[in-house]
Amino acid sequence: MRIAITFNIKKEKENLVTIKEELSPKKDFSKYLNENLISNYPERLDDTYAEWDCEETIDAVRSALEAGGHDVTLIEADRDAYEKLKIIEPEFVFNLAEGIGSVSRESQIPAMLEMLNIPYTGSDPVTIGICHDKARCKEILSYYNIPNPEFFITDDINKINGNITFPKFVKPLHEGSSKGIFNSSVVNNTEELKNEIIRIKECYNQPSLVEEYLTGKEFTVAMLGNGDEVRVLPIVEINLDSVPEGFNKIYSYEVKWFFDTRENKLDIFKCPAEIDPELYSLIEKVCKDAYKALRIRDWARIDVRLDKDNIPNIVEINPLPGILPDPADNSCYPKAARGVGLNYVDMINAVxxxxxxxxVI
Ligand SMILES: Nc1ncnc2c1ncn2[C@@H]1O[C@H](COP(=O)(O)OP(=O)(O)OP(=O)(O)O)[C@@H](O)[C@H]1O
Ligand SMILES: [Mg+2]
Incomplete structure (x- = not known):
């Protein structure tokens, strides 16, 4: 089959590299805390392209599809994407594109493909757009009584009154790859909360999602398939004990991109999660319910965290999961796929x- 891969390729900025180099090779985490590198030097962190794929991933997906016997073309999801799709007319698209711009960016390529009547992998523009707006996604989960942390959204610190209970967790309304989620995202009082709302508005130009802070174990769950046949791949536990001492137990931007590197790998994943069978089934159920409620298609990775009563809550849903190809990198979806004997080639072709x-093609 003639398949096109739609993608956005990462342009790594020097700023990001600066902090990374200062920290990770030396594992000098205390320097990070003491000097508060992100808050004091925001200009040194440019995470604009953090969600985009690197060349290595796009090449690996291409090789996997070729190994599946397909003829593969690459189409960068830039402003010319529609014309390229129209001219190339692929029979099918393997969509990895994060899109450009604001909240609905991940819907751009699926919407173009619908207009051109080209079938593609993954969720449709509606679902993918809703999942990218974390509050809209939570509204749907709540409608179906699927547990998720209580929340409100705001970009106005004047609306913060004395009735809020702490701790709270503050994150940008519509980002991924832990963009905007730092150690300071756990807030314990009104002043810290206001600072985060201001930072998120200034750096990301969007409201903050202020949530109940879930303090229990964290998991991420790779899903594959459709309807009642959807498979829950082995659950990955995020080993928050591996987060350096002094830092909040969250899978933050610092942990994901600065502290857990190829050179200095954190022991961040346990797969399959070593938890009792009852909890394991509960997590599988909440993820299947969420997958169905949001009408996800083909694949997704769902983040889950236990609340104080050990009830699995949905943290967020990723209908375009990250898929770093090198097992030496910590990437949850490929890790879970390997757990059921699917190597990278098998995993891509399974999707x-x-x-x-x-x-039905
Ligand atoms: N309400 C919460 N309570 C406790 N921890 C949370 C909460 N929300 C998020 N976190 C922590 O922050 C991390 C990142 O949050 P989230 O998954 O929403 O961000 P993201 O940028 O969409 O992540 P991804 O890289 O999976 O796309 C979570 O993995 C979890 O450790
Ligand atoms: Mg997440």
């Missing part, structure tokens, strides 16, 4: 098979 079955 395509699901999408084709749905489109």
């Amino acid at each position: 395509l098979i699901e999408a084709r079955a749905r489109n």
